[in-house]
Amino acid sequence: MKLIKKIQQNKTLKILTNSYVLILIVFCTWMLFFDENSYLNHREYNQEIKELKNSIEFYKKEIEHNKKMIEALNDPEQLEKYAREIYRIKKEDETLYLIEFDTIK
Numbered sequence: 523m524k525l526i527k528k529i530q531q532n533k534t535l536k537i538l539t540n541s542y543v544l545i546l547i548v549f550c551t552w553m554l555f556f557d558e559n560s561y562l563n564h565r566e567y568n569q570e571i572k573e574l575k576n577s578i579e580f581y582k583k584e585i586e587h588n589k590k591m592i593e594a595l596n597d598p599e600q601l602e603k604y605a606r607e608i609y610r611i612k613k614e615d616e617t618l619y620l621i622e623f624d625t626i627k
Contacts, residue, residue, distance in 0.1 A: 537543055554561045594600045605611040612618045 553559075595604060610618060610620070
């Protein structure tokens with residue numbers, strides 16, 4: 523009895539023990555943490571969206587680079603230069619020397 527009277531006298535406890543407020547607190551807690559569309563899930567989805575947008579930008583840049591490379595390789599001289607530098611292809615009467623520099627200091 524004394525506890526109930528103390529609760530009724532204290533305004534904040536009275537508000538918190540109101541059934542509507544209790545239901546609202548439980549509902550908000552459920553929606554923020556436990557529901558399928560919770561705040562935590564939305565945060566994860568937003569992070570995933572950011573990562574996917576970054577990968578889209580990366581692949582767009584790679585596509586542009588590859589298109590430029592394809593256009594450059596349509597020229598026979600550029601194709602020969604590319605084959606010599608990347609694949610180390612040489613002509614029959616040629617000797618190929620590879621010079622490596624030590625970049626670690």
